[in-house]
Structure formats: C-alpha cells, structure tokens
Amino acid sequence: MTEISAGQVKALREKTGAGMMDCKRALGETAGDMEAAVDWLRKKGLSAAAKKAGRVAADGLIGMAVDGMRAAVVEVNAETDFVARNDAFKAFVTTVAGLALDVEGNIDALAALPYPGTDRSVAEQLTHLIATIGENMALRRAAFVRVDQGLVATYMHSASAEGLGRIGVLIGIETTADPTVVADLGRKLAMHVAAAVPTAVSRAEVDPKSVERERDILIEQARISGKPExxxxxxxxxxxxxxxxxxxxxxxxxxxxxESKVKKVIDAAAKEAGVPITVSRFVRFALGEGIQKKQEDFAAAVAGVGGA
Incomplete structure (x- = not known):
C-alpha cells in the first residue's frame, strides 16, 4: 500500500477544502496521485476543487505594459505585501513588464535580458533585490498578446500604481474599427475576464483532456445518484x-x-460598428494563483490523524 505523507494530505486539503480524513482516504484510493485524488473527492461530492484550486496564496505584484497593438503581463512574487509596497520592488516589476514586450513573454529569455542601468541581467537584478530587501522573491511567469488590427485591452484589479496590481488581464480585440470605438468594450470585456475567470475563448479552445475529465466525473456523479444508464x-x-x-x-x-451572453454583446457591438469584432486571445494573471502559503502547524495536525 502506498504510504501517504502529511505533506500530501496538506496539499490536497488546501487544493480542495475537503476534510483531512477524506483527503487521506482519497490519496490512499488513488495511490498518492494528486489529480486523481481531486477527481475522487469531486465524484464523492466532498470537494469544490474546481472553484478553489486557483485561490490566491502568495504576495508580490502583477505588472503589465502596453505598446500599440501588443502588451505583456508578468508576475513577480514576494513573501509579504510589505515588499509589494516597496518602491524598489515596484520599479523592478514595472521595468520587467516593459522588457517582456521585447521577448514576447518568454520567461527564460526575459530572465536573461540585460537589466537597464546596470551590468546585471534581469535574474541577477532580482537576486540583488533579494539581498537588498532581505525577502525571497521570484519572477514566476510572463505572457504576451498581440493583434494584427484593433487593440489589446487591459484591466488591472486592485491597482497599487499604474500598470501594477493583483489581477491583470490582457485581451486581444481584432477589428478594423477605429480602436477608440471599441476601447470601452475592450476594457469591459477585460473586467469580465477578471471577474468570471474563463479558461478559453470558445469551445474549440478548451483542452480535450479537460472535457473528458469533466465528462468522466459527471458520468460517475450521475451513476451515484442512481439514474438509469x-x-x-x-x-x-x-x-x-x-x-x-x-x-x-x-x-x-x-x-x-x-443577463446577456458575451458573444451577443460582441455581436451587438460589431453591428453598431459596421465591421466584425472578435476576441483573438486573453490572458488573466491572478497574484499567487496556485501557490500555497506555508502553514507551520498544519503538518503536526495531519500527523496526529491516524499516523499519516
């Protein structure tokens, strides 16, 4: 039988919100496979994993930069919101967001770029900042959106300065209409993405594996409910x-x-503008998404439940 550690139970509980014993049992039933354990809990009605898996659990800042019909967004993590309010940290995130435009959001290339005004790379400048401020930090991710015609609309939630905040959204609006005509629509769509957290523009873009996984869960739930095959x-x-x-x-x-479906809103705007309007792509970064905060006393509590 696979031995389940306290750390595994802790991680599953934080990911799903299920009870410790249920998490331990789920991991035992799935030989310690975390994703399979999440599905097991969902099938048993013991988890709200889909809604909780992306919760914010780390600090720092989201930064974004826009240059014409292209835009970039980055996430730089720190341990506390105290550092997130530090002017040197803010300046670093702003600079890195601008640099991300040049490498189209490639995180490895971004880390290797020369940091302006120094003889250090971006990665080396971050190390320097860590030594100066005395708190661990990480350049976690970056993304890039560009349109051929139209605009890249943006929205920053909980903004602490221009282009800096806790949830950043870029959304590519492809259209031959004057960008000023669709700017308001673009911003509202970006706000919608921040609030509603879609994962794809349309059905065609949804990962087939995600669809099959959801189908399997729904089938099992229906069978448990006793419905005829x-x-x-x-x-x-x-x-x-x-x-x-x-x-x-x-x-x-x-x-x-x-009330309205987003597609209807876009179609109505296109009709009013007299030209097609489409969403080509969007990116949503929520600060700390998927990172779990350290809880010093939790492992001891788990260890006390049946000797994990």
Missing part, C-alpha cells in the same frame, strides 16, 4: 453544456449587465 448520457451532455458556459468566455453571462 439510458438517460445518463443525455444528463451528462446537458451538464457539459453548463461546463462550457462556465469556462468559455463567449458563452458566459456578461458580468456588466448580468
């Missing part, structure tokens, strides 16, 4: 429709009015 497939297809409405931007209910 003959109607399970129809039930699952209907629930998959709801899944797409949750994850696909174009199928979500527009948060600005709480």
């Amino acid at each position: 003959a109607i399970i497939e129809k039930m699952v297809e209907g629930r998959l429709g709801k899944f797409y409405e949750e994850v696909c931007l174009l199928e979500q209910v527009y948060v600005v009015d709480g």
